[in-house]
Amino acid sequence: MGLFDSASDKKKKELAALRKAVEASPSPAGFVSVVEKYAAAGDLIAAADTARQAMKQFPTAEKVQQAYQNVRRIELQGQIQDLTRAITEGRAGAGEFDRLAVIYSQELGNKTKAYEIAREGLAKYKKAAGLHLLCGEIRADRYAEDHLANDWIEARNHLEKAVELSPATTMARLHLAQLFVMVGLTAEAKPIVDKLAAEAPSETVEALARQIAAAPAAGPVDVETRLAELQKAKAPGSAGGAPGTAGAVDKNVLEAYLGRMEKIDGFKAAAIVAADGQVLLVKSVKPELSAAFGQLVHAIYLACEESSHRMDIGSFVSGEIDTPRGTIEVAEGGHLVLGILAGEPAKTAQLRKATEEFAAISRPA
Amino acid sequence: MKQVLTELNTEVGVKGSILLTEDGLVMAAEISGTLDHETVAANASSTLMATKKALRSVGIEGFSRFICNSRFGKMVFVETGDMYLVVVLDKSINLDYTMMTVSAAARRIKSMG
DSSP states (O other), X not given: OHHHHHHHHHHHHHHHHHHHHHHXXXXXXXXXXXXXXXXXXXXHHHHHHHHHHHHHHOTTOXXXXXXXXXXXXXXXXXXXXXXXXXXHTTOOOHHXXXXXXXXXXXXXXXXXXXXXXXXXXXXXXXXXXXXXXXXXXXXXXXXXXXXXXXXXXXXXXXHHHHHHHOTTOHHHHHHHHHHHHHTTOHHHHHHHHHHHHHHSOOHHHHHHHHHXXXXXXXXXOOHHHHHHHHHHHTSXXXXXXXXXXXXXXXXHHHHHHHHHHHTXXXXXXXXXXXXXXXXXXXXXXXXXXXXXXXXXXHHHHHHHHHHHHHTTSOSEEEEEEEETTEEEEEEEETTEEEEEEEOTTOOHHHHHHHHHHHHHHHSOO | OHHHHHHXXXXXXXXXXXXXXXXXXXXXXXXXXXXXXXXXXXXXXXXXXXXXXXXXXXXXXXXXXXXXXXXXXXXXXXXXXXXXXEEEEOSSSOHHHHHHHHHHHHHHHHHTO
16 A cells, blocks of 8 residues: 555656756647656646646647547546437437537647537527527637637628627627627717616726727728628738738748758758738759749648638638658748648658647747 | 448547448548548549549559648548558558558458459
8 A cells, every 4th residue: 555655646746847947948739748758647637727728828739639638538538428328319409519519629738620510500400599609609700819800700690690680699699799890880880889788787898888989980882892802801912011012921930941941951942922922932852843833832831721711710810831852841821821742762751740849930939 | 342341440549431432432431420421422523533644644553551630630441452551540540550450450451352
């Protein structure tokens, strides 16, 4: 007994020391490693606590998100299983769909899955205001992240439906007003905010009212035109900078970056292009490949971007193509698109790291 | 082949799978309820054709694997002899693990000739 206790204590101390070391020099991989070790040791409370801490520091790191979701999934396993069973056996009401979608959205941070569950629920219960509200919130979050017109339109449709079905729900009205303000439709937001200020005053409502009051007076706005303008303004290659330049990114930084890429063993070609297809920078071991490679990168970006939009899975982020001549990595970086072709002995991990670096340097400050 | 797609779709994070010919024609498709069958098929086909055309412009004939990551989902193309297996995936998956399953499905399809 004593022996086991002391082994367990030793393990706990080791993990605590490891956690401290990661906290002193935080990185997504370091946190994920600690979370996994705590989970393997059966200490789910510490695992969840560490995962939460990691999410606070690295909210966009995919591996951190996965580690957090895995730990929470174990904790919530019982509830998830019960609700999923009720849905698959066809005995779930709108409330069960709503609870499961909320678990995925708020507890696990998996908004895609939450949206799917809510949509599945809405296919059965068209008048479920809660499911419309959740779908509206998720599409509004997607719009804030990706600026695609379709997300905004879907968010508005769901939130308006939630308000129609449950007019007293403050949250749906608040989100709808925020959605209008997000794209500068302050005239549409104002009556909603005025009503909220009278019925359910809060700091958020007051802040929104101040934002509307500070906005310059504008004439009638065509929503579709406004959304199209905003979507275009966020597209790679179009947000700042004259044509033929690297936009907001220092061209010297990009040239230095491509210079580093050239040193990868197996490097064959790399190009940085704008969304309109303009080749801004290119390096190639075969000069005759230079112009064609830039066009190839643009063509792949365009095909993926258009398909992603039409399939409603957001904007293109990156692509990896294994070809007989080597691997091509393509990545969107804020305003620009990068493509690298490298063969043996270059490693895929090396190329992925290179595209991550590109994404970091090409995002405007 | 449809059976392979059906089994593949039971994996965590797999939302649908399609078999396309080299010309982009749909040979078989299994798509989950929340995705639109025709939209997925049409876009998988157009992406495949556009990518192959772009590669041809620099003298590269075809590809064995293409992973396309979008902000809220992924699309994977795996060559299976004279066809391509296309799989639509959730954003939040363990890609390395899922790719093992997808590759195994592609090998099974290839062995069916």
